Amino acid sequence: MPALNLYHLAFPHGLHIGHGGVESIEETLNHIPSDTLFAALLDTWIHFGKQAEQILPSPDAPLFRVTSAFPFAGKVRFYPKPVDLRALFSEEALKSEGAGKRMKKIRWISEGLLEKAAGGESLDAYLFPEDEDEEPQGGVALQGGAFWLLEEEIARLPKTMQAERGKRFAMRRKKVAEAQTAPRVTVDRISSASNLFQSERVTFSEDCGLWFGAMGQTESLPEILAALGDSGIGGERTAGYGAFKITAMEKKEFAAPKTRAYLLSRYHPAANEIDLLKNEESAYRLESISGWLRTPQNAAAQRRKSVWMVVEGSLIGGVPQGDAAEVSPDYENEAEKFPHKVYRPGFAVAFEWKSRKA
Secondary structure, three states, rough: OEEEEEEEEEEEEEEOOOOOOOOOOOOOOOOHHHHHHHHHHHHHHHOOOOOHHOOOOOOOOOOOOOOOEEEEEOOOEEEEOOOHHOOOOHHHHHHOOOOOOOOHOOOOEEHHHHHHHHOOOOOOOHHHOOOOOOOOOOOOHHHHEEEEHHHHHHHHHHHEEEEEEEEOHHHHHHOEEEEEEEEEEEEEOOOOEEEEEEEEEEEOOEEEEEEEEEOOOOOOHHHHHHHHHHHOOOOOHHHOOOEEEEEEEEEEEEOOOOOOEOOOEEOOHHHHHHHHOOOOOOOOOOEEEOOEOOOOOOOOOOOOOOEEOOOOOOEEEEEEEEEEEOOOOOOOHHHHHHOOOEEEEEOEEEEEEOOOOO
8 A cells, every 4th residue: 555645734824826827816726736736846946956857857757746735624634526426426316306516515525535435435324414504414514515524523623613413514604714815916117006906815724724645755855845835835925825834744545546546636647548538437527737937047937838637536547647748838939948848747646446336
C-alpha cells in the first residue's frame, strides 16, 4: 500500500485561487488544484537557489507527487465527490424522488464515507434527510449539504460544529468555508486615476482549512512549505491572502490502484495512457486549464497555452500515472520566444476504488 504524507494547512487571512485561472480576481476556488500546488512548491524551491530539474528531472518523473488540497474540519478530512454517483449510490436510490436534489448539493464527502464507498459499499443508508428540520440518521450534512459525513465522525469536528442527538439537523447551517467579496482599488501610475474592482476570497471557520497528501521523495517538503506559507499561495498575496501555517502532519496508507483508480489530483494522461479514458470502468470530467506564468529569469509574465485535464474525483479504469504537459507560449517572432520550456504538472495520485455490482 502506498503511504501519503498528509499536511493540514490553516489560512488565517483567507485564500484566493482564481476560478478562471490565477488571473481571475472575481471568483475563487475553495481548494487548491494539484498543478497549482506543485508549481508553487517548485517556485519556492527555485527561490532557495536550487534547480528545477532536481524536482522535475523529466516531464514524466517528478521527485514527488501531490494531491490537490481539499477542506478539513477539525480532524475530519473531506474528499471530492466522485463524478459518477453510481459509485456511491444504488440505482434505486438514484431514481428515488427527492434524493437527486440532496445528491446534487454534495460537493465533499468525508474520509469515513469515502472508505466505505471505495470498498464497494452503497452509501444509501447514510444520505442525510431532505427536510432540513428532520433529524439525520447515519449521515449528517454541513453547509447546506455541501459537506457530508458520518454520524460517528461528528466527535472529530470542531466543538463549535458538533451537536448532540436530537439537534443534529441544525448542523446543516454550520460552515466549513465561505466565499467573501471585498472591494479593492488600483491607482494608475501615470494619471493617478483610481479603479474600483471586486476581489473574492475564501475564509475558513475555526479549526478548518485545507489538507493535501504527497508521495515520493518528500524529505524537503516541510522546509519548502514553511517558506511558501510565509510568502503565500494563490492571488492577492499583497493583501495577505494565501499565507498559511502547517497545523498537523501524519501518514496514511491507501490501497494502490489496480483495476480502477479514484483521482486525488488533476491528471494529464501521457500519450500511452489515452486508452485508460476509453476503459468501461472510467467515469471522468475534463476541464480546460489556462493562466499566466512566472519565471525567475528576466522575462515578462505571459499566458500559458491552455490544456485539458481530468479533474479530481474522476474514476479511471487502470493505473494512471500522468505527465507534465508543455504549455510554453508560442510566438512566430523568434525574438519573443520564451527562454525555457513551461510545463503544467498533471501527475496522478490515486487509490483503488472497487466497482460495486448491482
